[in-house]
Amino acid sequence: MSVTAKGFDEKARGEFARIGTTRIRRGELLRHPVYTRFLHWSVAIFFILSLLTGFAVYSPWLYRWLTPLFGGGALTRFLHPWFGLGFEVFFLLQFVNWFVPMAWTSADSKFVRRLKEYATNTDVVEPEDTGFFNGGQKLYFWVIAISAVLFLITGILMWFDHVFPRISVAISYVVHDVAGLVMLGGFIIHIYEGTAHQPGTFRSMIDGTVTDKWAWTHHPAWYRAVTGRDPRESYEREKRRQAERQDVIESFEREEDAGERPPQIRTPPKP
């Protein structure tokens, strides 16, 4: 990583933070600053456009469904490389932005070994050494990084396929497809994990914040790093508090049901 790239990244972060806003309320933590969010959605938009235009040409079964979205086959073919180039440019910026936290550690190797436990929701909270990104996120990031390089090389060969030799186009065709399919697989999992599977995650890319609860549940080591508190202790304390609150509510309810107390408007106790 060159110094200029890092310097550019820091300058961009500062500039975006100055223009944009991220409101952090009580019980919340800053997860993604404005610049990161901007990059993520720029990459996402260009990726989705590339995916749709690419899949239009990829399969005869999708050709007639997807080409009308972009104004016909010829225009789809014309736009795809430009969408791809947009993806490449913004992903390069995001690569610079995320290169440091995406470094692979022993905790990530452990994540990959325990993938089955992760996927079957065995653990209530993640292992304590799970940092800002977990192994799955890092894996997806590096898959995109490798795919982006492959897309760029094979894409240029196919963009100017009337110039490059026949064999290079024929090989690129397969490599481009495989990279696209692998990325599509990761993309499906990425959207699922970020929305339906882990409620409370999507807001981190919209508002930029997550709740404390979310942080100690999914990224305990990061929680420890930013708050200085022990994630396990915070979790246990919150659990105790919740149980205490529940006890109070239930005792009120019992008294009410037994007629020992006149019915009243139930207001939850202040946290």
Add this chain to the structure above:
Amino acid sequence: MSNPRTFQIQEISAHPGPIPGQGTRREEAVCKYIDVTTCIGCKACEVACVEWNDHPFRETTFDDTYQTMPSTEWNYWNLIKFAEDEHDGNLMWLMRKDQCMHCEDPGCLRACPADGAIIKYENGIVDFQQDNCIGCGYCISGCPFDIPKFNLKTKKVYKCTLCSDRVGQGLEPACIKACPTGCLHFGTKSDMVQIAGLRAKQLREVSGFANAGVYDPASIKGTHVIYVLHDINNPERYGLPKDPVIPPSYTIWKWLAKPTGLVMAVLGIGAVFFHRIVYGPKLPQPAGPEIRTGPREEIEAGRKEQP
């Protein structure tokens, strides 16, 4: 390009579903037979091709041979290739009319991702439909003979049509009509193969060309343009590939792995959907308190999984 209704269509590029009217009409396979041994390199066929297809004049390239230009172009579909060939101490001046071979298994059609941009008729003619062409150029890399050519202005690909517009009206292709020596023939595939076989036999037995034979490569299930060559064992001497092949990325990969990839994507979306249903969400912990005591528990216990 011709009206696709002229002939019965046999194959359509990137076309899901049935081909309209396929197999309802019988059509003879047509064929152009070129006897290179009687070609005098007069280029009448080149001119006839340019005239009939109303192509604009284009610059020629002089490269110390009689050849008009190095290869066929988007608006120059018919080119006689001149080769000065030294073999066993003999110099031979080989002339071969180069154009689309109209393969029985066309690589261009296999490679094409645009529905209906390349069609093959029952009679064997492979025709580009520029209206449906998206200009991706995959056909260029799919062709074993380097025939389809890209037009940078229109962003479409063009090639010889075997004069499908003339053939549809019962006429022979323009190049055949122009040939003064009778080295070009046009008719049904079976007739042409027979005549070519006779000519090859004559060359072997009478003219002393022991290796003369018919070029109709089986690796692409034969072509609808066949040659009689004086040395069939080395078609490279004429600039023809011995065993032309379509890149496996357009045969094996495209027709096997592509649908597989698509099915995998659909299954992937289904998998995450049902994963959510079966395993539930990962909520920030501690999630809502679980039921321990009280009337609600009794209600839940009496429920026995019934709504």
